Amino acid sequence: MNAKVHILLIEDEKSFCSYITALLGRSGYHITTAMTGTEGLSLAASLCPDLILLDLGLPDMDGFLVLEELRSWSHIPIIIVSVCSEEQEKVKALDLGADDYVTKPFYPGELTARIRTALRHSRSQAPSQIYRALNLEIDLDKRTIHLDGEQVHLTQIEYQLLSLLAENAGRVLTYNTMLRRIWGPYAETNNQILRVNMANIRRKIEKNPAQPQYLFTEVGVGYRMRENDTE
Amino acid sequence: MRKNQQNPTQHTQPSTQSGSGFYAAFCAAAAVAVTGLLASRFIGQKAEKVPEENPLQETDLEKIHSHLIRAISHDLRTPLSGIMGNSFLYLENHQTLDDEEKLELVGHIHEDSGWLINIVENLLAMTRIGDTENPVSTREEIVEEVLGEALQKMEMRHPGFEIRAIIPDEIIILSMDALLIEQVIINLLENALLHSESRKPVEVIVEEGEDSVIFTVRDYGRGIPEEMLDRLFDSDSLTKAASDPHKKTCIGLIICKAIISAHHGTLTGRNHSLGAEFTFTLPKRSG
Numbered sequence: 001m002n003a004k005v006h007i008l009l010i011e012d013e014k015s016f017c018s019y020i021t022a023l024l025g026r027s028g029y030h031i032t033t034a035m036t037g038t039e040g041l042s043l044a045a046s047l048c049p050d051l052i053l054l055d056l057g058l059p060d061m062d063g064f065l066v067l068e069e070l071r072s073w074s075h076i077p078i079i080i081v082s083v084c085s086e087e088q089e090k091v092k093a094l095d096l097g098a099d100d101y102v103t104k105p106f107y108p109g110e111l112t113a114r115i116r117t118a119l120r121h122s123r124s125q126a127p128s129q130i131y132r133a134l135n136l137e138i139d140l141d142k143r144t145i146h147l148d149g150e151q152v153h154l155t156q157i158e159y160q161l162l163s164l165l166a167e168n169a170g171r172v173l174t175y176n177t178m179l180r181r182i183w184g185p186y187a188e189t190n191n192q193i194l195r196v197n198m199a200n201i202r203r204k205i206e207k208n209p210a211q212p213q214y215l216f217t218e219v220g221v222g223y224r225m226r227e228n229d230t231e
Numbered sequence: 232m233r234k235n236q237q238n239p240t241q242h243t244q245p246s247t248q249s250g251s252g253f254y255a256a257f258c259a260a261a262a263v264a265v266t267g268l269l270a271s272r273f274i275g276q277k278a279e280k281v282p283e284e285n286p287l288q289e290t291d292l293e294k295i296h297s298h299l300i301r302a303i304s305h306d307l308r309t310p311l312s313g314i315m316g317n318s319f320l321y322l323e324n325h326q327t328l329d330d331e332e333k334l335e336l337v338g339h340i341h342e343d344s345g346w347l348i349n350i351v352e353n354l355l356a357m358t359r360i361g362d363t364e365n366p367v368s369t370r371e372e373i374v375e376e377v378l379g380e381a382l383q384k385m386e387m388r389h390p391g392f393e394i395r396a397i398i399p400d401e402i403i404i405l406s407m408d409a410l411l412i413e414q415v416i417i418n419l420l421e422n423a424l425l426h427s428e429s430r431k432p433v434e435v436i437v438e439e440g441e442d443s444v445i446f447t448v449r450d451y452g453r454g455i456p457e458e459m460l461d462r463l464f465d466s467d468s469l470t471k472a473a474s475d476p477h478k479k480t481c482i483g484l485i486i487c488k489a490i491i492s493a494h495h496g497t498l499t500g501r502n503h504s505l506g507a508e509f510t511f512t513l514p515k516r517s518g
Contacts, residue, residue: 195376
């Protein structure tokens, strides 16, 4: 079996394809490109790649449709690569099951980091029981949090939110996802309570809530927690 | 006097050349945006309560408009011709160029594309501003989240540029268009980065007033030149800037002004004893 991680790039812009092929090739990935949605769907089924990079603006079909189609039969991690930076587009893609969303133009390191994160989450069957980054450590078994060696006390809801983000460290979780996971399927659609809780958590674990080191905001979309160093 | 030799490897301060190029490009963005905004404000309908002090006559507007279009074409051409030229040189001469020369060419291409990205982002931001009746669609936001995201973007674009955020302990919730306010914060910070001629950390301070929240971007550099102080947000200077691309005006600030006005806030700039500071306010409850 070929050890190289295989990535399928569904994208119609030639120069962007060659850029991605060169960029990811240097990181040791093997890239196959599909220039249309139809070709992408058939290659996804026949090649079973480890990860898919999907551009939403394809010549033959709506990118969201490709995403839905892929998600109807597959859990392959999908990262959206799009020129559109509108919040609604991001939320829609993430809620439809995309693992991540990167806006063009991006910094090369940004894409490779997101790819690593998505691959890691898709591979690990049992999520890591310890979250550790910089001076923060969360033991998800014992439900304890230490910052600079000192125990941090959170409310029940705050702990649930933080551990949800820690289990998904490195990925953005939308407001909807978080509301549903913590408050249940009939949660209010108003995300104010979620955001106030997040602000409270920031006050307990961040030195400066306006320059966070652990909990990053994607305004209008959701939250992302710093990568877990133990993974 | 500035001393920034301490850390020559970590150079983020653009060269004068790229600085003015960036500036020119930025002007273009501002120009397009401001024309659009002025047009929607002053032509589309008879605005009953115009926030600006001197409503423009249509003839003035037409004049500005034509100047602006010329300026935009000029200013977009600058980075584009850089990219075209440098990549052409590379392609034609790659066999004879040494590594250092190659790096230089590619470095210029990289810088030029940075300006273009900045133009586009400002343009996109401005498309979010509507007409006088409905200038912006606001949503309740937590101030530190908006500021935090703006600072993260700055960190990504200008690593090593030190910024200190000072915010109150209380959570402040405020109605705004978060992307636009982020753009204002970014523009003000980039303005400080380009014009303060100092590497001292820039501060962003948030304070809660009675009816509004006050944001201040304070640098510790050379300050705002005396002759510009009273026309920082004067859109007349656009005309001059358009006809003379070397002349420095503050078009980036005019964009900020437009965004803040659309939020019914205020924006002012002044010198303090050790540099320049820009302050904008956003009302706590509009209406």
